[in-house]
Amino acid sequence: MSRRPLILITAASLLLLALAGGSAQAHSVGNLGYVTGSGMNEDGVRNYDFDTQRVASDNVDWPVNLIFFDNASINTVKADLCTHGDLCTGGSTKNGRMDDEAPIASGSGCSNWCWDADSGSKTYVCGTVWGYDATDVHYRPYSPNPPDRMYNTYWGFYVFASSHWDKHDSSLCPGTSQYGWNEQAEKVIWQDWVDWRGTGAAWNNSPTDGNNYQPKHWAGDNYWDNSGEVTRLRVP
């Protein structure tokens, strides 16, 4: 067979794909909404983070399942989890969306919804987590930037985060790349916090509801498992 027809058919296929506008990266969910409940007061937080800065149920990355509160800021949370949980390695950047009514006077606040992009931090790539080889724990904290923290009279100074596991996420540990296990990632970070600050500073439930329950299931290379409960971690 001549090469030309192949080239033409390939070009036509590419054109069809371009018209379809498909994206291989983002995930699709049926319960995109908001973190709600008595803790949110005047503020708003989307219950998933996003692949790009576009709110759409087929553009989500992972569920929001952590909240750091009382005296939290993005930098202190990252420093604390690096020192006390080995979550120090950067990852790829995703996007959180939120509305914080606190910064009203300066004009640089986020009182009408804004985005924050963050690559988050993960444990050693190709490390071992709960006996699973080639696995790392990855969380991404979000807050309007600046000021890198939110405030309300329920949570005090707070930031929220998504979390998941990565498996075989590097050429250093070849194998089929898989992602997800959100509930397990949340538990690892909760355990890090308990080991360091004690049970009085970490709760694996919250009056704030993530509204992002995901039953255990595979979707391509992604294993979804999320209770919808938001783990509370207190920064004193």
Add this chain to the structure above:
Amino acid sequence: MLRGTVQLVLSSAAVVLTLALSSTAAAADDTPALAGLPPRVGAVLHGVVSAATARKVGTAPRLSLSIGARSQLLSVSRPFVLPSGIRRPRPGWWLTAADVRIRLAPNSGFGEAVIGVGSNSRTWAQIEIFKRPSSGRAVVEWNTVDIVRGYTVWRGHAANLVVPVANFPPLQAVRSGRNVLRLSVQELGQIQVARVKVSPVAVLSTSLVPDPLKITASVHALGLVHAGDVISVPYTLRNRNPTPLHGVRIVVTNARGLEARPDVTHLESLTGSRRGVIRIHVKRAGTLGFDLAAKTDTASDGVRVNIDSRAALAAPSGRNRLVWGLGTGVAVFLVCNVLWLGLRRIRRGR
């Protein structure tokens, strides 16, 4: 391209405080509730308390922390007593205020320090300090976030900083009787804080509330629209409390290229659910997106606002349908042409 129902539930909501800040410390002394306060924070609070009733209910003691050697996190606590039987005013809230004096060590390196002041394990003041190199000099930048002034940033070169802090504290931060004041310092990088002093903390009760209702539901990327389109998007406002909510304002914001108007912009009273429609006249072609907000000056729990974007999608304008139909037709025509040309070349080759 149309998205599903956009829904937002906020238990109580938020904050539209317009605060006139006094520029003179002398003016602060005119308000009895502020008597004896350090001048900087007195000036900050003057505009707040003059706009509402305010009463000083007590004072927490001075607190200071000297840091000899570098340490990642240090804190100091001290109990204080407020009059027994005090209660949060309803409507209203507590206000806490103090001046925080910070001295960086002369040999401090670059980095970030986070200073927190709170009571009863609830932080209500957080100061971030960054020391950075800039054009061969060390620059110090510090900021606070609160519901009184919002996000405030200062910048300078000095090693001694005086930062006025004032905020509506979390509910448990002020109690009748025994309370515990806490000051914490966390150092990141090579920065070194030598000393932090907190002036006596004024605890005020005020008729202002930090969270008048403001709830927002957003529709983004609802669908492609063309100039001249007229679209109706239904919404629902629901008060889940048995008590009526008074003086509700309904506004559309962030509508680019659209003229979007809710059918009603003011409700005297809201009990149960109310359905309405936002009429949208498209001025500029693009992707339809906007926010709908309901606001009231009354703090309230359990209010929900709902935008049904599916309904809008279900009835696109005739012009939209025409544009989509033409676009799809052109795409199919192009693909067929490419395939047909390819097959012709294959046949010729044979």
